[in-house]
Amino acid sequence: MRYNKYLKWFAVASTIGMLLILLGGALVSKTDSGLGCGRHWPGCNGQLIPDVITPEVLIEFSHRLVTGAVGILIVVLAVWSWKAIGHIRETKFLSFMAVFFLILQALIGAAQVLWGQGDFILALHFGISLISFSAVLLLTLLIFEVDQKFDADNLRVGTTLKWHTIGVSIYSYLVVYTGALVRHTESGLACGSWPLCRNDSFELPKNMYEWVQMGHRTAAALIIVWLGIIMIHAIRNYKEQRVIYWGWIIAFTLVVLQATTGMIVVFTLLNLYVALLHSLFVTLLFGLLTYMILLVSRGKQTK
16 A cells, blocks of 8 residues: 655654654753753743743743744644554554653653753653654555565564664663763763773773763773674674665664764764764664564564
């Protein structure tokens, strides 16, 4: 079945919009623009549209406008998808997840502006948006019938790959959380060296900021190893199933790019553009991992 071309374009616009929300939120955090509109929400500095525009106001207010506009797109996409492809088993679940987590991340953002939130709560903000992005991305892939083009319904997936896919996807969310915690606790430069906090001596972190930074680096190192093992397993056993074969090669490439930009962020003293690339790579990685979960859930299980 070929779905309405307008639904396809709507899905693409929603996916790009969610990506802009994620990168916009990262930009707000990395530039300390969260209170660019003061303690006012949904207005800005006591006005519906601010008349005094500073860089912080521009970044925060633009992020709010994009979130509101994309929010409307996603609600429409969810309802439209429910009606058009509701017969596909994942559609209704993904539609609900996309809208629910988008609203949740908006409420957390509003609560931060109005009352303030602790760093450990704020660190959830990016991850919650990430879930909404992944749901929208998967809806888009279903609308474009990508699963059928890759013959996903006829995949044969071993138990080992299935459980590693689920496990590494859940673990990746922990890595994302620790990365967000680094940003919100302002621990980005707690360690001036890389990969160790102090390359000239092997010792435990000395304060909370170093613990947060090294905790994230350790978590990131483990996911690189884990994805490398899965990639090797896929190369050896799934050459004939190209969506699995190439999916894990791309996943490993993305995690290496993520780690590389994380290293460069330290060496460039938190360069904004490199930091945004770091956020982009982890967003794409998590989206791909959720797609791999969809694939293994559909594949015929083998020993």
